[in-house]
Amino acid sequence: MTELKIKLPDKLFRKTYEVSQKQNIPIDELIAASLAQKLFKIIPDPYLEERAKRATEAGISDFLSQAPDVTPEEYDKL
Numbered sequence: 001m002t003e004l005k006i007k008l009p010d011k012l013f014r015k016t017y018e019v020s021q022k023q024n025i026p027i028d029e030l031i032a033a034s035l036a037q038k039l040f041k042i043i044p045d046p047y048l049e050e051r052a053k054r055a056t057e058a059g060i061s062d063f064l065s066q067a068p069d070v071t072p073e074e075y076d077k078l
Contacts, residue, residue, distance in 0.1 A: 008016070020027045 016027060016030060019025075020030050023030075025033075
């Protein structure tokens with residue numbers, strides 16, 4: 001594993017520290033997970049890109065038809 005020294009704005013560090021404490025996640029893990037999430041948004045995943053190219057409207061409709069036609073629980077409503 002590579003060690004990296006970075007400078008963060010005080011406000012960003014305080015918020016990171018606060019989340020780290022509340023979620024009981026070490027700060028380095030929180031920052032690594034956040035960086036990974038951002039990178040995956042910026043750099044497309046070739047596997048997912050290929051899967052998306054093969055998607056069809058019929059396939060999506062078939063997939064969605066398998067979901068039960070029921071009213072969602074209150075906590076699950078948009």
